[in-house]
Amino acid sequence: MSNLIPFDYETLRLVWWLLLGILLIGFAVMDGFDLGIGALLPFVAKTDEERRVVINVVGPVWEGNQVWLILGGGAIFAAFPMLYAVSFSGLYLAMMVILVALILRPVGFKYRSKIGDPGWRSTWDIILCIAGTVPALILGVAVGNVLLGLPFEFDDTLRTFYRGNFFQLLTPYALLAGLVSLSMLIMHGAALLTWKTEGVIADRARSYGRLAALATIVLFAVAGVWTAYGIGGHVLTSVVDPLGPSNPLGKTVAVEPGAWLANYTAYPWMMIAPILGFAGALLALVGFTAKRPALTFITSGVAIFGIIATAGVSLFPFLLPSSLDPSNGLTVWDASSSKLTLWVMLLSTAFFLPIILIYTAFIYRVMRGKVTTVSMDKNPNAY
């Protein structure tokens, strides 16, 4: 069967690294505005009526958006099983925090409107705010920790041992990465609100959005400088065969200051990623000010793309560096699935992802237009 595969193992691994990036960016762009809007809920909407408008902006789409995360998890499992095994078990309690948020969020959207009692509703408002803020922050903290390296190692049967705890994740650098993530998702949520609502909600969203866009630019720049001068990056010091079996134990790795920027020197075109991050956030800032909601939303999406891509290409070829024993770090070349699995999954993704994008676009088209009290009252299913 495997001699029928038209690509070599190296190409398939590289393609899956790209696809993983696309899926994670898809999650951040699509579910990201749900999280951002959740975080903004009590601030942009004061009355119950206003809050209902805000919740109904994401009402028809949050279910589909959340699948980006589930698909991302499934794709990591299928394409890079070792990455899935090490990161999810190592970051166990951080994952628990995210899971709690992801359990409470859908339930909050759905259940808040079922009972009219103000206490019931304001309780869910607080939960929705926390359940939007915390995952946005923690996911960024996780990326920060990946850049720092996680304290894990393998034994010779490739069983993982993680020597750290939850609170050790909360270092200043990682928290900065968390704030980058939080501010960019708030910017993105605010951008959608300016597009889908009107009046006082849109006005408030615009001012929070401006702040968030500004914060994104500043924090992303600080994180860049810190990555260049403040932390060590990992460098392969032995040859890793990109066609070899997926076993992360056969290489040597050195840690050198500023090494995460080495790819930009070697491949200057990769600078596109951070440039898009800055340019997108800057244009979003302009868009908020100029009251151009569609432009704002698209450019804040571009900023998210650029910022996540920056983290990805800085790490390349690493997926998950180890701070405990750098030679045990996971790379694109030694942590993937078998060639056959990568190929079958690539075929499936190439077929189904475009279909998903088409029907997602169709749904957003059907649901176009602003959410108002009138539009909500027309629908007995509105939240």
Add this chain to the structure above:
Amino acid sequence: MIDIDVVTLSRLQFAATAMYHFLFVPLTLGLSFLMAIMESVYVMTGREVWRRMTLFWGTCFGINFAMGVATGVVMEFQFGMNWSYYSHYVGDIFGAPLALEGLMAFFLEASFIGLFFFGWDRMSKVGHLCVTWLVAFGANFSALWILVANGWMQHPVGAVFNPDTMRMEVTDFMAVVFNPVAQAKFVHTVSAGYVTGAMFVMAVSSWFLLKGRHQEFAKRSMAVAASFGLAAALSVVVLGDESGYVTTENQKMKIAAMESMWHTEPAPAALNIIAFPNMEKQENTFAISVPYLLGIIGTRSLTTELPGIVNLVETAKERVRDGIEAYKALQVVRANPGDTAAREIFSQKWPNLGYGLLVKQIRPDVENATEADVAAAAASTIPNVPVVFWSFRVMVGLGFYFIAFFAAAFWIASRHKLGEQRWTLWVALFSLPLPWLAIECGWLLAEYGRQPWAIEGVLPTFYAASGLTFTDLVISLSIFLLIYSVLAVIEVILMVKTIKKGPLEHDPLQPTIAGPDVLPITAAAGPKL
């Protein structure tokens, strides 16, 4: 090295979260099709009662679906969190169906469910009907991929162990997808979901009739549910038998435990209707059995023998010995990857490597196992016989009850006598929890009955867990217990409230409903984008 308390708590957590998740899944599977059928009738006849039916059952669906989504995310992530060695060891095969479930199925269902609720006044009748069918198909495709994954845990086909990567790798993807166990389990499981959906509609409608409310609405709903439920109940039992037949091919130990059959009997074997299995003495202290029946059901022949538990343990000893040889060869290959002689031995012995790993829970140095260790490892392949035996009987007993129930309901409905006998309504109302009971028993049988294996014959459960600490598990388990308990209460309260409120008396989608007193937030509505 492996902390057995962590393993036990991890198993408890996985069992609790999986069984909790599966409280919501079957209703999603069943109600989605019932809604699609009702809406189809609406589109074909144009009678608005059918739209009100779709709306009402849709509201119940929505309350249930939110919990299904919330608890489903946990399932997707828990393999990596709690079972990291499992994820490494079989991720090459097991990860693919989970990813495909997202790509092909869950995306479809979750994307269109929003349009189902919010698209009524924005789409044509036929357009909205298509959306509802897509939701139903999405939900059912989802079940297909999850059961392909689960089927592989029961019957791992199309894969081989690679000593260079220390994991199982796929060799034949089609064999994984068309795994007969997965296919049988899929049909059996979705049918069980249809029974659940039908029972939910029957019970709630009966309550309306008992209260003298929404007569027309309730009777129509019951008529649909009765026919759908009858087909589903027949399918779940008949195809459940298919699932049992497949089990006998692949999981002889599970069926021996299911039947509490300690010793091989001359074919065709008798079926124990009732038995009190004694794990210590390896015998039944009491049993009532029907001659020949098990042999006929299990093997579809009069001459094929079904092996008993004790006999299977003897077979397992052979496999453990072989597995120890495979383990030794693997150690040699790992120390010296160029050792072709050891690779040759391993390539012949690897299918029993899992049995060699069973020794690990007795002593870490598998290569030094004594004959007593081999016997202990082989004995550990016996699952908890009483639990497996009784959960099977509860499930099957309820299966036959559902056939009788829906056949009676169908008979009454076809003579237009629904609700005339009040006691039948009470029976329907009190039958509400039974499908859930049957389904949870079914999963208990499938998963607890597979122990000590995470992957049958390949990977022991205790060997598959993450290296977490006891504290990690205490924290996570407490969080799940707390949140899940609170949410279960809220879910039931909201469901009861929705049902008490009942369906709308008038179609809200008629243009009269938006009153003139409702104002937009700003007086001037901006241009539509």
